[in-house]
Amino acid sequence: MKYITLLFFCLPSLLWSQQQGIEVFSEKTDTAINFYVRSPFYCHYTVEVRYEVFENMTSSVSLPASFAIEPLAKRQFILSVKQKPEARSWKYKFQYRFDQGNLLNAQHDNAYAYLLPYKSVRAHKLVQGYFGKFSHFDTHALDFEMPEGTEIVAAREGVVTAVKEDSKEGGASQEFIDKGNYIMVYHSDGTFGSYYHLKEKGVLVEEGQHVKRGDVIGLSGNTGWSSAPHLHFEVLLPSTETKRTVPTQFLLSNGKSETLQEGRSY
Ligand SMILES: [Zn+2]
Structure with missing residues (x-):
């Protein structure tokens, strides 16, 4: 199996914080490429992943998708992709952005x-x-x-x-x-x-x-x-x-x- 070089484009949100730091990285197994996130931050972050190019591949979640990242996550799994076995060539290129906080389910406790x-x-x-x-x-x-x-x-x-x-x-x-x-x-x-x-x-x-x-x-x-x-x-x-x-x-x-x-x- 041959994998196309993985390219990431990071587009951090500049609204709250100009800190860099969320890292999305991949690990290859015999059958898939798994993606993980590492975060140096003390609060949740939200990572949105989308693809620019995705040819003859399958993904464990449909993209674009957002994931809530745990504070200080060292190796949080988010998704995996596979090559379609019948294809002759494969390509993929991802983008991700990260935003401070848990955009998926933060909700103020109004009774507090x-x-x-x-x-x-x-x-x-x-x-x-x-x-x-x-x-x-x-x-x-x-x-x-x-x-x-x-x-x-x-x-x-x-x-x-x-x-x-x-x-x-x-x-x-x-x-x-x-x-x-x-x-x-x-x-x-x-x-x-x-x-x-x-x-x-x-x-x-x-x-x-x-x-x-x-x-x-x-x-x-x-x-x-x-x-x-x-x-x-x-x-x-x-x-x-x-x-x-x-x-x-x-x-x-x-x-x-x-x-x-x-x-x-x-
Ligand atoms: Zn004021």
């Missing part, structure tokens, strides 16, 4: 009661709420006014997937949008909690670390697109296109779970 994402002796005003007019136009995001250095806690348990703490720049215009320090936490329902505008060196956790609800994870700041010291918090669903944020309920000191209202203090 989040903790307020800070540990503080006094209440903080919600200066901008969902669809706020300063910068939250079409997002479910929350801005809590607070002095720099306020302790930020995990609103929900999860695994830290990304951090940035090397910026000291911030300002009230969109040009600072990439200068914000942050922590991203991956939740069990496939959503991500995002804690933004942290101070320089204000990240107290590491990528891959499991955090419990209420753990202190960082210190607030004023980096990035920010007109005054505050914490920006949002919960995201994975997406290949525009950012998808979800509304969340918070457990308040009165024991009730509520959606927070702009202009009120919590």
Whole structure:
């Protein structure tokens, strides 16, 4: 049997992350070529495989197809292909792309009661709420006014997937949008909690670390697109296109779970 050289074209999504890292590789047996995925990431990823050329071959799944890749997968099987025995020549050429998160079944648990994402002796005003007019136009995001250095806690348990703490720049215009320090936490329902505008060196956790609800994870700041010291918090669903944020309920000191209202203090 003769196999045509395998060609891959990798088209990583640049929407959330420019990290490279998902690797699709093949192993040949006597009767088939098996494809596996290796991932260095602490959250699920979704790999979409499609073929450009596929002549006189059969595939164990019809393509294009998407596969949810486990966090830190070392050798996750996704599909195999075979040559049609009666054919004289065979060709195949695959493309794949990968996106952060599990696009196949992530679904926000709307009943989850989040903790307020800070540990503080006094209440903080919600200066901008969902669809706020300063910068939250079409997002479910929350801005809590607070002095720099306020302790930020995990609103929900999860695994830290990304951090940035090397910026000291911030300002009230969109040009600072990439200068914000942050922590991203991956939740069990496939959503991500995002804690933004942290101070320089204000990240107290590491990528891959499991955090419990209420753990202190960082210190607030004023980096990035920010007109005054505050914490920006949002919960995201994975997406290949525009950012998808979800509304969340918070457990308040009165024991009730509520959606927070702009202009009120919590
Ligand atoms: Zn904000």
